[in-house]
Amino acid sequence: MPSFTYGTTTFDYNLEPKTKSNEVNISVEWLDGIKVTAPPEMNQEQLNELLYKKAPWILEKWKAFKDIERKPAPKEFVSGEKLSYLGRNYSLKVIAGETEHVKLKFRNGRFISIIPTNISKEEKKCDLYNAFKKWYFTHGDKKIKERAEIYTKKMDVFPSKIRLKEQKMRWGTCTPKGDIYLNWRIIMAPMAIVDYLLVHELAHIKHPNHSKEFWQLVRSVLPDYEERKEWLRINGPTLTIEY
Template sequence: MYSIQFGKDIIPYTIKWSERRKTVSISVNAGGVSVTAPADASIDKIKDIVYQKATWIRAQLFHFNEMKNDSHQRLFLSGEKLPYLGRQYRLKVMKCANISHPSFKFQQGTFFAMLPQHITEEQHRNTLLPLYEQWIRKKGEAFVRNRITRFTVKLQQDPSAIKIKDQQQRWGSCTANGQVLINWRILLAPVSIVDYVLAHELAHLKYMDHSKEFWDTLGMLIGDYEERKEWLRVNGKTLYI
């Protein structure tokens, strides 16, 4: 573990050296700061780059801490509203003595859950959250695959795969082999915010770092990306239901 001092703050970070990297990449998530660097990069050079990015790193760490502390948990009780693509839909829970397994569906603007009679209200969340997530991931995958084409046409490059994942620490990511991974929770946000995350990860197909070229590419895909990024910074915590 390495660290820098920035003002009154100590920022710890880990380093992973890679033969495939040509530039230093910094990643910040709820678990901390990680650096991926070219195999020949010195510790001092990496430290200088981390220091140069310290203001951004500190803001990102604050953001993830804010999301963790302010997250709101749904109890999945009848009458609650559940989000999908920026809209809120009411949940109706029904109990039935003749079933042994819970079910979950969406019909005519309402989420419906059918539960065995013995399931208590305290057990609703643990029982229904996985089914809600499964519905979001299945529905969202089709939405994302359709939505992403508006950006790949401009970018003139396609990802090798698109996957909806349960990512606790990121809204999305782009792997070295060109896979775009999307956190299922972003599908609870308005479509414009989903677009921002999609475009952000697609821009990484060309530039794996956050260089000027990367932001220029993102700006070409979405002109007002800064506004959408700010919305996610402020409101991202509400997507952790």
């Protein structure tokens, strides 16, 4: 893994080729670390020069991660393990039975999964990850639409569509057409945080950028939005079911 040094700090980073443009993109994420995408014709000296210029920003991002909760342990998808839904943790019960495919239900306050008797450990993890992801999408989309009915009326905004989506780098997106997409992992957070993200993206229909007017609109709906925003910054990376 390549690295560069700024002052007394050495950073490791993932380098990926970028063929569609000549731009260099740098991202700093708590779970994924530093990622650099650069055109293949850029040599190491040019890249190091750019990284050195961006180093203060990279360092600032890393310092912000100090407050973030520790990285959660990978999921094992075994009986007794806890999985979150709307801010509450629910136990998982795994049963080996006569079935060809992994099945997942939520019943009496816990998740119950029936798995094939001959499934391997890695297959079980993969299949249960996909089963939970599908469950979160199905139930999360319904919950998001219920909450949207409340806030679209309050804010007098009417998005073209609202749905959950796979988004690695963003919690939410509002397109110029008024389509709103929320990261599916948000459905693991408390409802207050789900509401904040939803209101945030709905506000972008009236104000595309993070202007003073944008935050005034958010505050008019959620006076404590700053606390919710901070919760998401600190706890957001822990909202995961990666195995």
